[in-house]
Amino acid sequence: xxxxxxxxxxxxxxxxxxxxxxxxxxxxxxxxxxxxxxxxxxxxxxxxxxxxxxxxxxxxxxxxxxxxxxxxxxxxxxxxxxxxxxxxxxxxxxxxxxxxxxxxxxxxxxxxxxxxxxxxxxxxxxxxxxxxxxxxxxxxxxxxxxxxxxxxxxxxxxxxxxxxxxxxxxxxxxxx
Ligand SMILES: [Zn+2]
Numbered sequence: 001x002x003x004x005x006x007x008x009x010x011x012x013x014x015x016x017x018x019x020x021x022x023x024x025x026x027x028x029x030x031x032x033x034x035x036x037x038x039x040x041x042x043x044x045x046x047x048x049x050x051x052x053x054x055x056x057x058x059x060x061x062x063x064x065x066x067x068x069x070x071x072x073x074x075x076x077x078x079x080x081x082x083x084x085x086x087x088x089x090x091x092x093x094x095x096x097x098x099x100x101x102x103x104x105x106x107x108x109x110x111x112x113x114x115x116x117x118x119x120x121x122x123x124x125x126x127x128x129x130x131x132x133x134x135x136x137x138x139x140x141x142x143x144x145x146x147x148x149x150x151x152x153x154x155x156x157x158x159x160x161x162x163x164x165x166x167x168x169x170x171x172x173x174x175x176x
Pocket of ligand 1: 058083084090091092095
């Protein structure tokens, strides 16, 4: 069984930008939706938190404050993301205990760790009806380039209509 985690373009870009902008570890919650056999991260929410360079600890207050203030349905939150800043991506002992804490309120927990180098590691922990950890799940970013595709399609048609060789000519010139 291959379990794939999909991340929409916006939350992926937000996660990487936050990792770039915050010179410390930060935690964000994941808004997750199940679409047929896919698990999709739709958004990330940055809670109020104390950020330090070495660790970021989850507490229950962090969760209730953000869901109450932003009118978020807590049931939509099924995971968390954090940054390791300049360190590599792995699961620390603190991360393991965070996952356990979140498992008390979520049926499954999606965990993502990123860093400033844009490395990304993801896992899914199932707590009920039994405990299972799927580490290093395959991740697909759902790039939304439909606008670009339309634009480029028009450009290709326009540029290649009268001089059909323009695309390949450009490529061969770049290669020399
Ligand atoms: Zn960590």
